[in-house]
Amino acid sequence: xxxxxxxxxxxxxxxxxxxxxxxxxxxxxxxxxxxxxxxxxxxxxxxxxxxxxxxxxxxxxxxxxxxxxxxxxxxxxxxxxxxxxxxxxxxxxxxxxxxxxxxxxxxxxxxxxxxxxxxxxxxxxxxxxxxxxxxxxxxxxxxxxxxxxxxxxxxxxxxxxxxxxxxxxxxxxxxxxxxxxxxxxxxxxxxxxxxxxxxxxxxxxxxxxxxxxxxxxxxxxxxxxxxxxxxxxxxxxxxxxxxxxxxxxxxxxxxxxxxxxxxxxxxxxxxxxxxxxxxxxxxxxxxxxxxxxxxxxxxxxxxxxxxxxxxxxxxxxxxxxxxxxxxxxxxxxxxxxxxxxxxxxxxxxxxxxxxxxxxxxxxxxxxxxxxxxxxxxxxxxxxxxx
Numbered sequence: 001x002x003x004x005x006x007x008x009x010x011x012x013x014x015x016x017x018x019x020x021x022x023x024x025x026x027x028x029x030x031x032x033x034x035x036x037x038x039x040x041x042x043x044x045x046x047x048x049x050x051x052x053x054x055x056x057x058x059x060x061x062x063x064x065x066x067x068x069x070x071x072x073x074x075x076x077x078x079x080x081x082x083x084x085x086x087x088x089x090x091x092x093x094x095x096x097x098x099x100x101x102x103x104x105x106x107x108x109x110x111x112x113x114x115x116x117x118x119x120x121x122x123x124x125x126x127x128x129x130x131x132x133x134x135x136x137x138x139x140x141x142x143x144x145x146x147x148x149x150x151x152x153x154x155x156x157x158x159x160x161x162x163x164x165x166x167x168x169x170x171x172x173x174x175x176x177x178x179x180x181x182x183x184x185x186x187x188x189x190x191x192x193x194x195x196x197x198x199x200x201x202x203x204x205x206x207x208x209x210x211x212x213x214x215x216x217x218x219x220x221x222x223x224x225x226x227x228x229x230x231x232x233x234x235x236x237x238x239x240x241x242x243x244x245x246x247x248x249x250x251x252x253x254x255x256x257x258x259x260x261x262x263x264x265x266x267x268x269x270x271x272x273x274x275x276x277x278x279x280x281x282x283x284x285x286x287x288x289x290x291x292x293x294x295x296x297x298x299x300x301x302x303x304x305x306x307x308x309x310x311x312x313x314x315x316x317x318x319x320x321x322x323x324x325x326x327x328x329x330x331x332x333x334x335x336x337x338x339x340x341x342x343x344x345x346x347x348x349x350x351x352x353x354x355x356x357x358x359x360x361x362x363x364x365x366x367x368x369x370x371x372x373x374x375x376x377x378x379x380x381x382x383x384x385x386x
Contacts, residue, residue, distance in 0.1 A: 015268070017273050018266055020250050021058075021252075021266050027064075027183045028181040029065065029185045030240075036105070046259065054261065055262065056115060064179075065149055076093070076096065077098070116148045118148045119153075121153055123154070127177070136178055154171055172186065177244070177247050182250065185251075187255075188256065189256070191255045191270050191272075192206060192207065193217070208273065210273070211275050218238060245275065251274040252272070254269065294331050294344060298354065299321040300314065301318050316357040316377050331345070
């Protein structure tokens with residue numbers, strides 16, 4: 001197996017990672033336990049402070065950031081005096097005690113930059129069930145909109161082995177998908193992917209750029225795990241990169257042990273970039289168009305049809321009839337006055353709710369329902385023209 005046979009060969013590999021960061025609007029950063037927790041079981045405060053500085057610099061460039069942070073179980077073990085154990089109840093107890101300490105550490109790291117942080121604990125269903133994923137996405141969009149930095153972790157205190165991500169690499173990919181990230185950064189204690197294990201094979205070559213995750217690439221990862229207190233490894237990172245690539249997000253796998261790891265990446269530090277396979281919007285809308293069975297339909301008037309053609313959202317005021325039984329988060333057909341399907345989209349309201357607000361201005365939603373989830377029946381980001 002040769003290096004040239006498994007990586008792409010862009011003109012300037014050295015600039016691939018800095019360019020990806022410079023061009024990104026939204027960035028999701030995943031940080032492993034082995035970076036946050038020191039050998040003594042406590043927080044690496046100086047390192048976290050340097051990351052806080054890096055995050056502030058990226059925000060100063062106009063970028064929106066999402067942080068996926070491990071470390072709760074490791075910090076909780078130390079606080080409770082629990083041994084390193086595979087027992088689920090030990091892990092859940094440690095997570096319950098350690099999560100608050102993890103958030104306190106991030107608050108201290110970001111306080112000098114006046115960046116408010118917000119905790120979001122997710123379980124597998126929160127990203128795999130459509131309605132719950134829409135709720136999680138709405139929360140994240142609101143937090144980003146008000147300038148907060150969301151800090152996500154798996155809700156290990158209630159998750160079980162049967163219904164959990166199992167590692168924050170996969171969770172970070174799903175979180176990146178929720179907000180349509182342009183770049184996912186996986187920081188751990190490895191420099192990226194190599195043609196062999198560099199600890200065992202001195203001739204192993206670093207792979208700076210991967211065009212696609214093929215079986216050949218997957219074989220390089222094997223089953224090896226990263227060192228330290230984390231649960232992920234190179235295989236889980238490639239799994240995450242494959243998820244990200246599928247919705248148009250580039251993935252950077254990098255060593256974060258040194259201070260200012262994100263600034264180092266922007267300056268060209270060694271890393272592996274996994275290229276995206278398309279744009280986030282096009283991948284998501286292709287999924288809406290071809291992967292979902294519509295659960296119902298709405299008929300719209302001519303004015304609403306023109307608005308959709310112009311790239312606008314579908315408002316309740318333009319809806320003339322609602323058909324079928326669908327829930328919030330269902331894919332529904334959009335029919336013009338002639339009854340022709342012109343679009344599909346993800347409904348922000350159920351069929352019962354849509355019937356109650358059809359033909360009404362958005363300002364009347366709260367009056368009709370007693371609450372208002374959003375102004376649109378289908379947001380333009382969740383809509384595809386046929």
